[in-house]
Amino acid sequence: MPDAVETIASTLSKIGVGKPSDLNFLTSEELDKELQEVGVLRVQRNKMLACARRAPGSAEKRVNAADILSKGVRLLDDDQCEEAKEQFILALSALNIQGDIGAVLRDELKMKIVWKLFQANVCIGSLPLGTGPHAASCVELLPLLANKRLEEDFALMGNSRGMLKVQHWDAWFELFGFSDHKSCSRRGVNVAFRKLQLQYHPDKQYHSDPTRLLIVRQCAEQASMWVNAGKELLLVHSRCGGYFNGPL
Numbered sequence: 001m002p003d004a005v006e007t008i009a010s011t012l013s014k015i016g017v018g019k020p021s022d023l024n025f026l027t028s029e030e031l032d033k034e035l036q037e038v039g040v041l042r043v044q045r046n047k048m049l050a051c052a053r054r055a056p057g058s059a060e061k062r063v064n065a066a067d068i069l070s071k072g073v074r075l076l077d078d079d080q081c082e083e084a085k086e087q088f089i090l091a092l093s094a095l096n097i098q099g100d101i102g103a104v105l106r107d108e109l110k111m112k113i114v115w116k117l118f119q120a121n122v123c124i125g126s127l128p129l130g131t132g133p134h135a136a137s138c139v140e141l142l143p144l145l146a147n148k149r150l151e152e153d154f155a156l157m158g159n160s161r162g163m164l165k166v167q168h169w170d171a172w173f174e175l176f177g178f179s180d181h182k183s184c185s186r187r188g189v190n191v192a193f194r195k196l197q198l199q200y201h202p203d204k205q206y207h208s209d210p211t212r213l214l215i216v217r218q219c220a221e222q223a224s225m226w227v228n229a230g231k232e233l234l235l236v237h238s239r240c241g242g243y244f245n246g247p248l
Contacts, residue, residue, distance in 0.1 A: 065095040069113055076116065076160050081123035088117040104194070107201050114221065115228035122158035138219035142200070145223055147171065150230075157229045163236065163244070172230045173239075184240040193231045200224045 072087030091113045095106065139146040149168035156162035166172075170181075176192040178184045198204060200223040207213040236242035 065091045065109060065113070068094055069109070069116065072120070073116060076120055076123065079123070081120050085117065085120035085124060088113055088120055092117070107203065108194070108197055111197065111201060111221075111224045112228055115225045115232075118225055119158060119160050123160065137215060138222060141216055141219050142223050144175075144200070144226065145219065147175075150175065150226055153233075154226050154229055157233070163233055166233060169233075169237070172233055175227075175230055176234060178234075181239045184234065184237070186235060186241045189231060189234045189240055193227065196227045196230075197224065200227055 068087055068091040072084045072091060075081075075084035075087060092110070095110055095113065145151070149171040153162075153166045153168050153172070156165045173179070173181055173184065176184075176189060176196070178188065178192075200220050202217040202220040202224065205213070205216045205220045207216050234240045234242075236244045238245045
């Protein structure tokens with residue numbers, strides 16, 4: 001078993017998972033897609049999942065923030081906005097009490113939940129459609145937020161079906177480093193996403209002035225939501241292996 005677990009850990013490190021027990025915080029569907037991207041065959045993926053679930057520290061039953069998030073996403077897709085919001089808040093709470101999870105995965109999951117919670121609030125009407133809650137000071141702190149094309153599209157994507165109305169696909173490809181649209185792939189999107197998340201994650205921002213730090217982190221949260229929206233957008237585009245033939 002130890003050798004098998006080490007092999008799993010080595011493979012999972014390629015997708016940002018720090019240790020086998022981190023698998024408890026990924027849904028089977030997410031894990032299957034991630035491992036497929038790094039070349040693991042289906043039979044091997046099934047064996048790896050079964051083995052990792054038996055790894056030390058992963059046997060006990062835990063509340064899984066990723067599964068709660070997935071339930072919320074399904075509710076949001078069905079326009080059950082209030083119920084979806086409850087699930088996203090629950091997912092954040094579950095994530096806060098989960099100790100045995102890698103830092104990279106925790107950061108990614110946290111900001112994905114924040115992004116979906118934003119969409120749920122827009123859906124409910126507690127945030128107007130098109131809300132882009134960043135002040136002019138944010139543009140100075142994080143130049144990304146000065147990109148009017150991304151801002152315009154993000155305003156549409158507050159609605160979970162806003163992807164169909166996005167106009168500036170080229171700007172999203174550029175954000176993720178795909179100046180040549182043909183070079184896009186699911187794995188490439190995930191790699192670029194992790195770099196952008198590291199750059200813009202609120203918890204990665206620092207400032208000597210506590211008041212200023214709060215502003216910086218609020219701005220970074222907005223930027224991080226743009227990054228999450230971009231990942232979601234590109235992964236469905238046919239140029240990146242998705243199903244949607246969006247315009248370029």
